Amino acid sequence: MEPLLVGVLSADPAExxxxxxxxxxxxxxxxxxxxxxxxxPLPVQIPPGTTFALFQHADGMKGAxxxxxxxxxxxxxxxxxxxxxxxxxxxxxxxxxxxxxxEEGGFYTTRNLExxxxxxxxxxxxxxxxxxxxxxxxVDETVSGQGKPWASERLIARAATWPMSLEGRPPLPPHAxxxxxxxxxxxxxxxxxxxxxxxxxGMTSSGEALVTMIGNLxxxxxxEMQNRAKRAExxxxxxxxxxxxxAYDAMYDTYLPAEATPRPVTELNGKQVxxxxxxxxxxxxxxxxxxxxxxxxVEITExxxxxKVYGAIDIDGDGxxxxxxxxxxxxxxxxxxxxxx
Numbered sequence: 035m036e037p038l039l040v041g042v043l044s045a046d047p048a049e050x051x052x053x054x055x056x057x058x059x060x061x062x063x064x065x066x067x068x069x070x071x072x073x074x075p076l077p078v079q080i081p082p083g084t085t086f087a088l089f090q091h092a093d094g095m096k097g098a099x100x101x102x103x104x105x106x107x108x109x110x111x112x113x114x115x116x117x118x119x120x121x122x123x124x125x126x127x128x129x130x131x132x133x134x135x136x137e138e139g140g141f142y143t144t145r146n147l148e149x150x151x152x153x154x155x156x157x158x159x160x161x162x163x164x165x166x167x168x169x170x171x172x173v174d175e176t177v178s179g180q181g182k183p184w185a186s187e188r189l190i191a192r193a194a195t196w197p198m199s200l201e202g203r204p205p206l207p208p209h210a211x212x213x214x215x216x217x218x219x220x221x222x223x224x225x226x227x228x229x230x231x232x233x234x235x236g237m238t239s240s241g242e243a244l245v246t247m248i249g250n251l252x253x254x255x256x257x258e259m260q261n262r263a264k265r266a267e268x269x270x271x272x273x274x275x276x277x278x279x280x281a282y283d284a285m286y287d288t289y290l291p292a293e294a295t296p297r298p299v300t301e302l303n304g305k306q307v308x309x310x311x312x313x314x315x316x317x318x319x320x321x322x323x324x325x326x327x328x329x330x331x332v333e334i335t336e337x338x339x340x341x342k343v344y345g346a347i348d349i350d351g352d353g354x355x356x357x358x359x360x361x362x363x364x365x366x367x368x369x370x371x372x373x374x375x
Contacts, residue, residue, distance in 0.1 A: 037087040037088060037089050037184050037203070038088050038089065038090050038095075038202060038203055038204070038205070039087065039088040039200065039201070039202040039203075040085065040086070040087045040088075040184045040185050040186075040189060040200070040201045040202070041085065041086045041087070041198065041199065041200045041201075042083075042084075042085050042185050042189055042190060042192075042193040042198075042199045043083070043084045043085075043193075043197065043198055044083065044193040044194065044196070044197050044198075044199070045197030045198075051072050052072050054219075055068055055069055055072060056304075056305065060263065060264065060267070061263055083102045084099065084100065084101050084102065085099070085100045085184055085185050086098065086099040086100075087099075087172075087184040089169060089172060090205065091169060096167065096168045096169035096172065097167060097168055098165065098166065098167030098168070098169065098172050098173060098176070098184075099165070099166050099167065100163055100164070100165050100176060100184070101163070101164045101165075101166070102162055102163055103116055103162060103163065103164055104162060109162075110161045110162025110163075111161070111162055112161055113159040113160050113161050114159075116159035116163075116164050117140070117157070117159045120157055120159070120164065124143060135156065135170075140156065140157055140158040140159070140173075140177075142154045142155060142156045142157065142170075143155050143157070153168055154168065154170070155167070155168055156168070156169075156170050156173045158173050158174070158176070158177045159177075160177055165177055185201070186201060188201075188216070189201040189216060192216055192218055192229070192231070193218075195218070195220075196218025196219060196220050196229055197219065197220050198218070198219040198220070199216065199217070199218045199219075200216065200217045200218075201214065201215070201216045201217075202214070202215050202216075202217075213232070213233070214232075214233045215230070215231065215232045215233070216229075216230070216231040216232075216233075217229065217230055217231075218230075261349045261350065261375040262375075264304070264327060264347075264349050264375075265347055265349055265356055265375055267322075267326060267327055267328055267347065268328045268345040268346070268347045268356065268358045269345070269358050269366045269368070271322055271326070271328065271330060271345055272330070272343050272344075272345040272358045272359070272360050272366045273360065273365075273366050274320060274322075275315075275318075275320055275330060275332065275343045275345075275360075276341075276343050276360045276361075276362075276366070278318050278319055278320035279318065279332065279341050279343070279362075280362065281319070282318055282319065288338065289332075289334050289338065289340075289341045290314055290317060290318050290332065290334075291314065291332050291333060291334045291341075292313060292314035292315055292318065292330070292331050292332040293313070293314065293331055294329045294330070294331040294344075294346075295309075295310055295313040295314075295315055295329060295330055295331065296308065296309055296310035296313075296326065296329060297310075297329050298329065299329055299346045299348075299355055301329075302327075302328070302329060302346060302347060302348035302351075302355055303348065303351050304327060304347075304348060304349045304350065304351045305327065306325035306326065306327050307325060307326065307327075308325055309321055309322055309324075309325070309326060314332070315330075318332075327347055327349065328345050328346055328347035329345075329346050329347075330343070330344065330345050330346075331343075331344050332344070340361055340362050340363075341361060341362060342359055342360070342361050343359060343360045343361070343366075344357065344358070344359055345357070345358040345359075345366075346358075347375075348375075349375040350375045354370075354374055355370075355374070356368065356370050356374045356375055357369040357370050
């Protein structure tokens with residue numbers, strides 16, 4: 035059975051997800067919940083080398099996944115041990131019924147779908163590999179080695195440099211030339227890069243022709259928009275510190291200096307950190323709402339009649355921070371060029 039879509043993971047998908055989410059702005063819908071979910075340990079580890087596929091079946095779409103399982107020393111885990119571990123995990127859930135299937139010692143469970151329908155999920159194992167799928171034939175062929183490999187050599191080669199790689203064959207009219215597309219996803223610093231490879235096979239006067247389009251799609255405007263959204267934390271906080279200083283002076287007839295908090299400028303890296311308790315900002319009566327990417331400090335003039343609030347942030351981690359300042363007379367101003375993040 036020819037898969038419509040195949041994927042290969044050559045890196046930890048949870049870590050890849052964290053890298054992608056870290057680029058998203060704080061205003062992204064449900065961003066805190068997404069970050070919290072990625073920080074939770076997965077109930078099942080998905081190691082590099084995992085392959086998954088979707089198949090078009092008469093009953094609808096079917097899916098399967100092949101997961102390599104190795105010992106800490108890098109040796110394949112025996113099939114019987116794999117099956118025993120899977121059974122123990124399913125029994126622990128307490129929500130599944132489990133029935134034996136196939137001579138290999140595999141088994142299946144059932145899950146409830148909408149409108150009272152049920153679907154079987156088939157589990158098999160061979161040495162060092164667990165195969166799980168909703169189509170028994172696909173799973174059996176994979177175990178026996180009789181089926182066609184899901185991932186092509188080209189896709190496996192792409193996965194060497196793209197942590198998440200996909201290959202698909204979209205359904206087309208009977209007389210249309212076959213189309214195969216490949217997509218790759220990777221995160222590099224503060225850039226999410228997408229690689230695309232489209233192959234269309236057709237007949238020409240010279241015979242079989244192959245049209246290939248390869249491109250790495252980066253969206254600098256989008257990335258800049260994300261950086262601007264994250265940088266907006268600083269002027270907002272500098273405004274708040276200025277207001278707190280004026281209120282403090284009205285009450286105590288003095289301004290209060292503060293050292294860089296929550297970390298030195300040299301340690302800025304674009305990542306959020308917890309605000310540090312016990313600083314001069316506590317006495318000032320000011321603190322940010324949640325974690326911060328920037329750092330903040332206050333300097334007082336020698337005669338004590340004025341102050342200067344500083345806020346610094348280095349979203350792109352290039353060692354050149356964006357700086358904002360404010361004084362009693364002047365509102366928050368960006369001291370560095372607008373292209374500095």
